[in-house]
Amino acid sequence: MVVTTAASSSISITRLLFHSLLFVNYLPQNTHSFSTFSTLSTISTNIRTGKSTTETALSMASSSSSSSSSSSTTKVPKNIVVIGGGIQGTSVAYFLSKHLASSNDDNSPTNKTKIKILEAKAVASAASGKGGGFMARSWGDGSPTQPLHHIGYDLYAQLSSPDELNLQSYRTVPVLSVSPGTNNLGQKRAREDGKIGQYMPNWLDGNIGRVGLMGRGDDTAQVTPSEVVEKMIASDVCDGVVEVVLGECVGIDTDNADANDASIETEQVKGVRYVPRGETEEQLLEADVVVVSAGPWSCKAEDWFGNVISLPMEGVKSTSIVWKRPSSSLTDGDENENEGDEFVVDGTALFCGEDDRFGTHLEVYPRPDGSIYICGIGGSDYIPSDELKRGAYREECNAKESRVDAASNAFRTMSNTYNAKGTLEKVQACMRPCPPDAMPYMGKIPGYEGAYVNAGHNCWGIAWAPSCGLAMTELILEGESRSVDLRYFDPSRFTTKVGGGRGRKRRGQSVGEQW
Numbered sequence: 001m002v003v004t005t006a007a008s009s010s011i012s013i014t015r016l017l018f019h020s021l022l023f024v025n026y027l028p029q030n031t032h033s034f035s036t037f038s039t040l041s042t043i044s045t046n047i048r049t050g051k052s053t054t055e056t057a058l059s060m061a062s063s064s065s066s067s068s069s070s071s072s073t074t075k076v077p078k079n080i081v082v083i084g085g086g087i088q089g090t091s092v093a094y095f096l097s098k099h100l101a102s103s104n105d106d107n108s109p110t111n112k113t114k115i116k117i118l119e120a121k122a123v124a125s126a127a128s129g130k131g132g133g134f135m136a137r138s139w140g141d142g143s144p145t146q147p148l149h150h151i152g153y154d155l156y157a158q159l160s161s162p163d164e165l166n167l168q169s170y171r172t173v174p175v176l177s178v179s180p181g182t183n184n185l186g187q188k189r190a191r192e193d194g195k196i197g198q199y200m201p202n203w204l205d206g207n208i209g210r211v212g213l214m215g216r217g218d219d220t221a222q223v224t225p226s227e228v229v230e231k232m233i234a235s236d237v238c239d240g241v242v243e244v245v246l247g248e249c250v251g252i253d254t255d256n257a258d259a260n261d262a263s264i265e266t267e268q269v270k271g272v273r274y275v276p277r278g279e280t281e282e283q284l285l286e287a288d289v290v291v292v293s294a295g296p297w298s299c300k301a302e303d304w305f306g307n308v309i310s311l312p313m314e315g316v317k318s319t320s321i322v323w324k325r326p327s328s329s330l331t332d333g334d335e336n337e338n339e340g341d342e343f344v345v346d347g348t349a350l351f352c353g354e355d356d357r358f359g360t361h362l363e364v365y366p367r368p369d370g371s372i373y374i375c376g377i378g379g380s381d382y383i384p385s386d387e388l389k390r391g392a393y394r395e396e397c398n399a400k401e402s403r404v405d406a407a408s409n410a411f412r413t414m415s416n417t418y419n420a421k422g423t424l425e426k427v428q429a430c431m432r433p434c435p436p437d438a439m440p441y442m443g444k445i446p447g448y449e450g451a452y453v454n455a456g457h458n459c460w461g462i463a464w465a466p467s468c469g470l471a472m473t474e475l476i477l478e479g480e481s482r483s484v485d486l487r488y489f490d491p492s493r494f495t496t497k498v499g500g501g502r503g504r505k506r507r508g509q510s511v512g513e514q515w
Helices: 013-025 029-049 053-072 087-105 146-159 185-192 225-233 295-304 385-389 401-414 416-421 458-478
Strands: 002-004 079-083 114-119 134-136 175-180 208-215 220-222 242-256 267-276 283-286 289-292 314-324 349-352 363-366 372-375 381-383 423-434 441-444 451-455
Touching: 079 087, 079 283, 087 114, 087 225, 087 242, 087 451, 087 458, 134 146, 134 458, 146 220, 146 458, 175 185, 185 208, 225 458, 242 283, 242 295, 267 289, 289 295, 289 458, 295 385, 295 423, 295 451, 314 385, 314 401, 401 416, 401 423, 423 458, 441 458, 451 458
Parallel strands: 002 242, 079 114, 079 289, 114 242, 175 349, 289 451
Antiparallel strands: 134 220, 175 208, 242 267, 267 283, 314 372, 314 381, 314 423, 349 363, 363 372, 441 451
């Protein structure tokens, strides 16, 4: 990587996906590029449609046998630019690289597809460097986002393996719901409860109310998103293919998609104009495919593509804090305390009820490194599209000190351990990108060849990143996503459709009479 300035029958779905991936690893080398993702797509589709294990296996076999012929007729882009270096944009680049790996190996270096991540500040500098990284496989069941939850959760398990990204921060975690309380009776009752007690973390030893079990860790997990971003970019599959370019996108260059027919006004992406970080002169990145994946700032694409699409977005700016692992769980003056002992932080996540005393509804995520990440602090700010288009909070996004104090006090009330020995390690803030219907924008930009958007994933952007990367890869390189039904996430759903009648089409949309 170069940085420049300028988840039937008796078999569980998880096991099915795991064994299917093993099957893919033993396919002939020349079918890996397209068959790997065709197989994953078939699995995901069959999961959603309820096909049996036998049907799934047959579909997999059919997919792998036909992939060679299909790949030969697929137009492979030469230059792909992904705008945004967070976990969503990086996942797109990573899965594109994986998909293209086999075909790239068959070509000379000069014919390889090149992928550039255009990032305004630094990779994982916004929410992907400050988010909690919690994921829940079944929490979207029955909704259009179900496959995003399922596939993302299962792919993270695969990516965490030593053979993939070897993610040290990935692990499954049990989850408890915790109500606020004014004494320690709640936590004492919970520890004596036969169903809940085994999941009570050692640090939850203060004043709390009722405790409930939300998950045993069989479909809930966590990962530190910045590690995912860094390891995807540094992976072997991205080496020599993906380059990070630091700079701000200022526009998209296009040409008529059919130079031989002037009446066709669909335009082909030709390049991305940007200003390198720290410079003032505009430069051009060659591109026949561009993917806008810049989190809340993706609404700027309305301007880049001549307002043929409306991408309403609100940035929800929220504070979060990180607590350092205590040196010991014992209080000062205890004769059994050994100086320098490290406290083992039990890995149970908490979703806490509204605490009117502090104005919080804490979400508490202990991490494998012993730190504890806390969000749900309250006092969020809501940033409208016009401010986001001007780059609001991209360069600097600071925590609210009043909310830091409130969250710290709320957490200390719940934990005697941290009240006595806790040290606040980090205070920070970031924005989550929220479309009006809380559904992401994933798909093609109308009227343009080679233009796509993958943004607006709300609070699940980290959990969904691998599934979004896979789905967008299928769409870009195979013409459609078979792993995820993208109709629900159509980027044009808020775009005003101009009336029909006679007249020419402008970029794929009727604009009525053109006198």
